[in-house]
Amino acid sequence: MKRYLTFLMSVIMILTLFAGCQSNEEESVKDTTSEATTTEAAAEEASTAALTLDKKVDIKTPKTVDQTSEPEEGETVAILHIKDYGDISMKFFYEDSPLAVENFLTLAVNGYYDGVTFHRVIQDFMIQGGDPDGTGMGGTSIWGEPFANEYSERLAQINGSVAMARTQELDTNESQFFINDNTQEITDDALAQYDLSDSIAEMFKTYGGNPYLQGQYTVFAQVYDGMDVVDAISATATDTNDMPVEDIVIESIDVTEYSK
Numbered sequence: 001m002k003r004y005l006t007f008l009m010s011v012i013m014i015l016t017l018f019a020g021c022q023s024n025e026e027e028s029v030k031d032t033t034s035e036a037t038t039t040e041a042a043a044e045e046a047s048t049a050a051l052t053l054d055k056k057v058d059i060k061t062p063k064t065v066d067q068t069s070e071p072e073e074g075e076t077v078a079i080l081h082i083k084d085y086g087d088i089s090m091k092f093f094y095e096d097s098p099l100a101v102e103n104f105l106t107l108a109v110n111g112y113y114d115g116v117t118f119h120r121v122i123q124d125f126m127i128q129g130g131d132p133d134g135t136g137m138g139g140t141s142i143w144g145e146p147f148a149n150e151y152s153e154r155l156a157q158i159n160g161s162v163a164m165a166r167t168q169e170l171d172t173n174e175s176q177f178f179i180n181d182n183t184q185e186i187t188d189d190a191l192a193q194y195d196l197s198d199s200i201a202e203m204f205k206t207y208g209g210n211p212y213l214q215g216q217y218t219v220f221a222q223v224y225d226g227m228d229v230v231d232a233i234s235a236t237a238t239d240t241n242d243m244p245v246e247d248i249v250i251e252s253i254d255v256t257e258y259s260k
Contacts, residue, residue: 096152100220139175158209162221
């Protein structure tokens with residue numbers, strides 16, 4: 001029986017690895033497990049069976065992969081229209097994370113994310129969405145089952161990066177995703193705790209982000225426009241479970257080719 005867990009359900013330690021904090025302890029995050037009932041399992045099977053994927057995406061990739069650059073002319077991008085907030089525009093890294101990119105874009109063009117909320121928001125950390133149930137317990141991939149993690153030597157969990165959410169077990173990606181949103185300065189001493197290449201470490205120093213997530217979750221996209229919208233969502237009021245008090249809704253997603 002498949003169990004779907006809420007990504008990053010409890011924060012065990014506070015964000016203290018950044019400059020200006022009082023200690024060098026690393027924030028550790030862990031999923032909280034929840035046993036699915038027979039009814040939940042049946043509902044999940046029905047949801048998967050009802051998933052229609054009539055539309056396909058011809059993914060146009062850039063000539064040069066650069067996580068923080070502007071998209072190239074004709075490159076496949078997605079624009080998320082967030083009700084009452086504005087647009088978040090993403091570019092993708094198909095060469096590095098083909099499963100995650102194909103999954104997200106195929107779900108997007110078939111309307112899977114339309115009306116779905118960002119159900120988990122933690123300021124100075126990340127915003128998470130992609131669950132049609134809005135609970136953090138649902139969602140499915142285009143293959144009807146979880147798919148493997150993908151890692152790249154040139155992609156980092158920097159501010160604005162988009163990554164797949166998963167359970168506490170590896171290779172359990174489905175439809176949920178999160179956008180890193182942490183602009184606090186990261187020092188050399190903080191980065192020394194992690195086994196990072198010089199280039200990846202430099203990216204964290206330049207752009208911020210969450211280095212303790214590096215190598216744990218699949219980075220598959222980067223926000224190139226609309227981080228002000230991400231910041232506004234990140235600052236919204238939440239309850240004790242980090243769920244926004246007022247729904248933050250993805251009205252629709254346009255998948256298109258980038259043009260200046």
